[in-house]
Amino acid sequence: MADQQSPTLPTEETPDLPQDKKGRRKKLFIIFGVVLVVIAALVLAWQLIFAWRSVSTDNAYVGADVAQVTPLVSAPVSAVLVEDTQHVKKGDVLVRMDDSDARLALQQAEAQLAQARRRFRQTAATGQSLDARSTARQADIRAAQAQVDAAKANFDKARVDYDRRKALAANGAVSGDELTSATNALQTAQANLSLAQAQLAQMKATKNSAQSDAAANRALTSGTTIDTNPDVEAARAARDKAQLDLDRMVIRAPISGVIAQRKVQIGEQVAAGKPLMSIVPTGRLYVDANFKEGQLTSVRAGQPVELTSDLYGGDVVYHGKVVGLGGGTGAAFALIPAQNATGNWIKVVQRLPVRVALDPKELKAHPLRVGLSMEATVDVSGQ
Structure with missing residues (x-):
């Protein structure tokens, strides 16, 4: 019994384990809270120092002039x-x-062009013929004039003979038969003169008609060649139109x-x-980034833009520049614009499209397609 050892009882130096765990946990919470405060402070400092240098939106889509x-x-x-x-x-x-129909139309137009060229050559030849006819009529006029002169001379001679015999007939020196012969000769000479004068007038009228025809014909060809004639040009234009339709x-x-x-x-x-x-011109794409109206204060044309696509993720960054700002918001150009003059009006923040040009080399390396989503960040620090 004396050798039996009694169990060892805990002394005051033995640590209280549950209390120690609570202390460590409290310290961890304190450290975690301090870290959160530091991170929040850093984020706030970044917002105050750097965030004003850019504006971003994920409401951006690839577009193209299709x-x-x-x-x-x-x-x-x-x-x-x-x-x-x-x-x-x-x-x-x-x-x-x-x-098939276009080829037939071309053949018809070529035939009409050939006809127009032939008509021009025919008109030019007719003009030369009319000029020659007018010259011939001038020769006919000279011949008719000579006949008039001869008839007038015969008439004058016949009148002189008649007057002489008429004067002698009163004294009985000339018989009645001679006076009758002189009278008939005078009348014949008068008729011949009238006929010659009529023929002269006819020759002059014929010449005037020939000259008029020649002048009218010259008007069709004057100042033009076979290539510049209006009828030929019209036929050539019809031929070219038929050729264009065939092409x-x-x-x-x-x-x-x-x-x-x-x-x-x-x-x-x-x-x-x-x-x-x-x-779709895949090598000439652009991005329409729809920024909120409050983000556009410092956005200007020419500013650099960084873009990422949901297709490639953040590993591929496109570099572009602002081309310009849209002329109105999407609501203003909607098919049915909003009617804000109503009693239940609620203000909605509007967005304005900003056109961003992309680098063709980057597009060639990482192709995009129309309608893909993009995230755009505009650097406004150099405003």
Whole structure:
């Protein structure tokens, strides 16, 4: 019994373990609170010192000046050579249309041009003929004038003979037969003179008519050649229009880009102006960043912009610049604008689109597509 040891009782030096854990936990909470205060202070300092240097928004989307491919003439489609998502270069053939009617129209226009050229040559030749006829009429006038002069001389001689015999007949020196012969000769000479004068007048009228015809013909060809004649030029313009319509039977890409919204099918009868497809110029994209109206105080054209895309994440940063600010908010240009003059009006913060140009080299390295979401940060420190 004496050798049996009694159990050891705790002394006052033994530490109270639960109380020690509470103390350490309290210290950790204090340290954590201090860290939070320091972080908040740093964030506040960053806001006060650096945040004013930029404005950001995630309400930004990729856009482009999409080219609409439309035919300029009406015809059936004979071949479609592209598909959606296909990349094309400027000048590549997209669609071919049946050109049978266009070829016939071109042949008809070429025939009309040849006829116009022939008519001009014929008119020019007719003018020369009319000039020669006018010259010939002048010779006829001279001959008629000579006949008038001869008839007048005969008339004067016949009148002198008649007057002499008439005077002698009163004394009985000339018989009645001689006086009758002289009278008949005078009347014949008078008739011949009148006929010669009429023929002269007719020759002069014929000459005037020939000169008028020649002048009218010269008016058709004066100051022009076979290439500058109005009728020939009109026929040539019709031929060129027919050739242009034939060339337009082959529709080519107006820009380089990616095919989108292809709607045309082989055999379809398309009308002029009907949209067939769109081409998105992926190398010339831009971003429309919609900033709140309170963020636009310091935004100016030419300021640098950093952008990130949801497609690539924050690892790829695009560098652009502000091109300009929109002329109105989205609400102002909406299909049904808001009517704020109502009794239940509630103020809504408006957003204004800011156009940002992208670097083509960066777009080539990391392509984007129209409509993708972007986050834009404008550096306004250099305002």
